[in-house]
Amino acid sequence: MTLMTRLAAAVAVLLPLSYFSVGSPVSLAAGPMLSSPSSLTTTVAKGDYGIDVFSYDSQLNLPSTIPTLETLGMGMQQFPNDNQWSWVTNSFRTGGQGAVSLNDWGRILESTGNTGLFIFNYDENPTFTGGGDAQDATNLTEYITQHHLPITAIVIGSEEYGPWDFSANLNPSDSAAYYAQSVVQIAQAIHTVDPSMKVGVSFSLGTGSYSRSWNQTVLRTDAPYINFLSVHDYPISSTVSDSELLSEIPNYISSAMNYVDAEISANVPAPLAKNIQTWVTEYNPYGQPGSQSTSAIYGAAMVESAMLWRSYGANKLFIWSYDGQAHGATAQWPVATDASQPFGLFALSGDGLAPQLAANTLYPSGQALSQYMSAIGNGGLLRTWSTGTFVVGQVSSNAGNTLFLINQSPSPESITVDGQTINAAGASLSTTTLTGPGVSLSSSQNPAPQTVSSATAYHQAPIIESLGRVYDGESVVLHGLHFGTSMKTPAYIQVSQNNVNYGGPGNVYRIAVTEWNPTAVTFTIPNGISGPGLKNGSATVELATDDGIVSNTEPFTIVPTPQLNASIETGTLRPGSPLTVTGSDFGTAQGQGYVLISQNGINYGAPQNFYKVHIISWHNNIISLVIPDGLSGPALVPGTATIQIVNYKGLASHIIPVTISSGS
Numbered sequence: 279m280t281l282m283t284r285l286a287a288a289v290a291v292l293l294p295l296s297y298f299s300v301g302s303p304v305s306l307a308a309g310p311m312l313s314s315p316s317s318l319t320t321t322v323a324k325g326d327y328g329i330d331v332f333s334y335d336s337q338l339n340l341p342s343t344i345p346t347l348e349t350l351g352m353g354m355q356q357f358p359n360d361n362q363w364s365w366v367t368n369s370f371r372t373g374g375q376g377a378v379s380l381n382d383w384g385r386i387l388e389s390t391g392n393t394g395l396f397i398f399n400y401d402e403n404p405t406f407t408g409g410g411d412a413q414d415a416t417n418l419t420e421y422i423t424q425h426h427l428p429i430t431a432i433v434i435g436s437e438e439y440g441p442w443d444f445s446a447n448l449n450p451s452d453s454a455a456y457y458a459q460s461v462v463q464i465a466q467a468i469h470t471v472d473p474s475m476k477v478g479v480s481f482s483l484g485t486g487s488y489s490r491s492w493n494q495t496v497l498r499t500d501a502p503y504i505n506f507l508s509v510h511d512y513p514i515s516s517t518v519s520d521s522e523l524l525s526e527i528p529n530y531i532s533s534a535m536n537y538v539d540a541e542i543s544a545n546v547p548a549p550l551a552k553n554i555q556t557w558v559t560e561y562n563p564y565g566q567p568g569s570q571s572t573s574a575i576y577g578a579a580m581v582e583s584a585m586l587w588r589s590y591g592a593n594k595l596f597i598w599s600y601d602g603q604a605h606g607a608t609a610q611w612p613v614a615t616d617a618s619q620p621f622g623l624f625a626l627s628g629d630g631l632a633p634q635l636a637a638n639t640l641y642p643s644g645q646a647l648s649q650y651m652s653a654i655g656n657g658g659l660l661r662t663w664s665t666g667t668f669v670v671g672q673v674s675s676n677a678g679n680t681l682f683l684i685n686q687s688p689s690p691e692s693i694t695v696d697g698q699t700i701n702a703a704g705a706s707l708s709t710t711t712l713t714g715p716g717v718s719l720s721s722s723q724n725p726a727p728q729t730v731s732s733a734t735a736y737h738q739a740p741i742i743e744s745l746g747r748v749y750d751g752e753s754v755v756l757h758g759l760h761f762g763t764s765m766k767t768p769a770y771i772q773v774s775q776n777n778v779n780y781g782g783p784g785n786v787y788r789i790a791v792t793e794w795n796p797t798a799v800t801f802t803i804p805n806g807i808s809g810p811g812l813k814n815g816s817a818t819v820e821l822a823t824d825d826g827i828v829s830n831t832e833p834f835t836i837v838p839t840p841q842l843n844a845s846i847e848t849g850t851l852r853p854g855s856p857l858t859v860t861g862s863d864f865g866t867a868q869g870q871g872y873v874l875i876s877q878n879g880i881n882y883g884a885p886q887n888f889y890k891v892h893i894i895s896w897h898n899n900i901i902s903l904v905i906p907d908g909l910s911g912p913a914l915v916p917g918t919a920t921i922q923i924v925n926y927k928g929l930a931s932h933i934i935p936v937t938i939s940s941g942s
Contacts, residue, residue: 317663318589322654322673326588328354328395328596329624330560331383333363333376337629337637338386346627346638347390351651356395356559356596357383361436363399365418384427393430395559395596396422400435400460410435411460412467419471431476432468433508433559434461439482439492453777454492455818455831458499465503478557481507481541483534487768487783490826497545501554506593507538510560520575520705521688527563527582528669535590544739544827555593562598571625577646578707582684584650585671589662597647599624646707653680667691668702672712679712739827745819745834750812751805751928752839755798762823765794769824771801775817775836780804783822803836812836844923844931852939853914854907859923860900861931868896869926873903877919877938882906905938916940 329352331338347355358378362371368379378386387394398418399410415432422429438457457480465477479496482489513530514523535556542551563579564571580597587595626644630637640648650673654660658675667687673680685691685702692701695710702708742758762769771789772782781789781801787809793800799821804812814836821829844861851857865871873891875882883891889911894902901923906914919938923931 317661319659319661320588321657322588322660322675323353323657324351324651324654325353325393326594327352327584327651328356328392328559328594329626330356330359330596330598331378331386331624333358333360333368333378333383334370336377338378339382340630340637342636342638343386344389346640347386347392349640350626350644350648351654352597352647353392354395354594354596355383355387355390355392356397358397359436361397361399365396365399365421380421380427381425384425384429387428393428395431395433395557396429397436398432398434398464400438400457400464410464412463415464415467416471419468419475422475423472430474431478431506431557433478433480433506433557434464435480437482437510438480439484439489453774453779454495455499455774456777458496461496461500462503465500469503476505477503478506478508478559479504481509481538483509483511483537485537485826487770487822487826490768491772491783491822491828493541494545494828495831497541501546501550504554506555506557507542508557508559509534509538509592510598511558512560512562512565512598514563514565516564516571519688521686523563523575523579524582524669524684524686524705527579528586528664531583531586532590535587535592539591556591557594557596558587558592559594559596560598561587561595572641572643574642574646574707575705576641576643578684578705580643581646581650581671581682581707582669584647585660585662585682586669588660589671597624597626599626649709650682653677653682666693668693681710681712683708683710740821740823740829742819742821742829742832744832747835747837748803749837749839750803752803753792753800753927754803755800756819756821757798758821758829759797760823760827761794761796761799761821762825763794763796764824765791765799766824768822768826769794770822771799772820772822773804773812773817774819775812775815778810780809780812814838840929842923842925842929842931844934846921846934846936849935850937850939851905851919853905855905856894856902857905858900858902859921861923862899863925863929864896864898864901864923865926866898867926868893870928871896871923871925873901874922874924875906875914875919876922877914877917880912882911882914914938 329347329350337343358365358376360370360376363369363376364371365380368376370376383394386392396418398415419432421427435457439454461479468475468477479500481496482492511534513534514526518526538556542554546554561583563576563583584595626641626647628635628637628639628641630639635641653673653675655675655677658673658677661672661674663670667685668691669684669686670693671682671684673682681695683693683700683702685704685706685708688704690701690704692699694700696712698710700708700710738760740758740760740762742756745754745756748754756771768783770782770785771791773780773789774782778787780787781804787804789801789804789808791799791801806812816833817836818831818833820831842861842863844859844864846857846859859873870885872885873883873893875891880889882889889906891906892904894904908914916938919936921934921936
């Protein structure tokens with residue numbers, strides 16, 4: 279296929295070719311704020327929201343669990359939230375039994391009227407029953423359907439793009455291609471059993487080289503087989519003030535969704551893109567819980583997040599709860615020190631240890647989410663906008679019309695709703711019930727309209743041609759289009775074979791690049807010096823530009839390293855006499871080539887050329903030289919020696935044995 283034909287085919291698949299360029303890590307650029315009088319409107323239902331629950335949490339077995347989940351009012355649950363747990367044996371890879379089995383969770387789902395999102399253990403060690411190849415996916419889906427478990431979605435793995443997950447996998451090479459190809463088989467296995475089961479893949483919000491490569495590889499490979507992207511997000515430090523927390527959430531969520539949407543549109547054909555949803559399957563506004571986690575401000579942040587994720591296009595939002603560690607004396611992120619158990623049901627509820635609340639009693643944060651879910655009722659419309667210092671959400675449903683008012687200012691502010699003035703404390707959530715469908719708002723502050731700053735950059739994806747047949751250590755030129763002019767990070771060349779990557783993000787197994795321009799990159803095929811040697815056979819190459827756009831992946835073939843053809847007319851040589859070597863592919867000039875004469879462990883003419891060999895002339899098929907006579911190093915002695923030619927590409931001839939004479 280010619281380059282122009284390949285380009286046309288690639289454009290047909292990839293357009294619109296775009297990429298959202300932002301800093302790393304996850305410090306996403308500002309997107310459009312909701313600004314009065316414009317607003318965003320979307321449908322909303324309880325099934326759009328979920329809570330993460332855990333196979334190892336014994337408090338899920340308490341009688342208070344079901345009533346608490348019903349009070350919270352969300353429609354879904356994600357389980358087991360442990361990457362090394364077997365659904366078959368209810369055991370952990372490191373030993374011990376889970377507190378909650380798959381069937382136990384199924385009963386909880388049925389009792390609460392919830393549906394389930396199951397995390398499928400991707401690529402676990404096969405000696406550990408219960409994860410993670412296509413056959414296991416078939417077995418799991420058959421079990422779900424035969425036992426009528428209300429599980430409607432399966433996400434393949436959790437965070438395979440992260441090094442914290444590599445140790446559990448059969449293939450810990452952090453290969454996006456390996457994961458993506460496995461997803462094809464697993465997703466097809468699931469859909470063969472149950473075509474209605476929603477299947478998702480791991481998607482990284484990180485903006486570094488590896489995350490970009492991961493996302494683009496997975497989207498391009500798996501788009502025809504999946505239903506949603508699974509996003510995990512912990513964006514904001516728990517050290518920020520209450521007001522800063524509420525102020526940062528809108529721009530952050532807007533930017534995150536811009537990033538996801540740009541990746542989908544850049545890498546997935548439009549007919550497929552419209553079928554791929556965005557599910558935020560783990561979310562907590564804090565990078566880790568702090569003292570706010572059990573407070574009213576946490577509830578305000580969660581309601582604000584719940585409204586804005588949906589408004590900006592996320593289809594589902596699951597609240598990650600840090601395993602209820604908010605009240606554990608030995609917990610990793612303790613909030614209180616007067617409790618002795620590390621786990622509660624979730625950080626929105628009490629752990630039942632005096633003087634704390636009774637087990638599974640909602641804190642103010644949980645009560646705020648419960649109020650929001652109650653307003654949704656059987657489903658309705660969500661309208662969101664901003665005015666002054668307030669982010670406002672209106673939920674209209676069979677339960678009525680309810681306004682949720684987020685005051686982002688640290689100071690008390692007022693807002694007028696249908697002629698009624700509401701005073702809101704600094705950094706707080708207020709609610710009010712409307713008697714009619716109309717809303718007329720005004721605020722005590724009248725700031726200038728917020729400007730929309732867009733960091734979205736649209737670029738053409740690079741298109742590469744195959745390298746054909748190459749050998750270890752060969753200097754090659756990768757041809758194509760749209761490579762950019764710079765090889766600065768995050769640009770890279772990546773050669774992959776047997777799920778080992780050379781070059782690529784981080785360049786762990788180094789690839790030497792000598793030239794980079796918009797249509798050609800010159801580099802050296804890895805030869806085993808900086809990592810495992812390549813084997814003869816199939817390999818692939820890809821390229822990323824300095825703004826993080828990944829090319830198509832092209833196969834090529836590693837072949838045995840060829841030898842130069844070289845010969846001499848006589849096998850007996852005299853020091854100081856001329857010698858002519860004939861052959862082919864020596865190169866039209868010596869360049870980095872050399873003639874190596876060796877005797878008794880001493881090398882003359884080696885690359886460092888400490889003991890020089892005088893080259894008279896160098897042509898592609900003939901080299902003239904002078905046999906060393908002792909002027910630049912130890913004299914050759916009568917007896918056996920060898921000669922070898924190495925050309926400018928590093929290719930060597932066979933070793934030619936010669937005899938050094940003593941004659942003068």
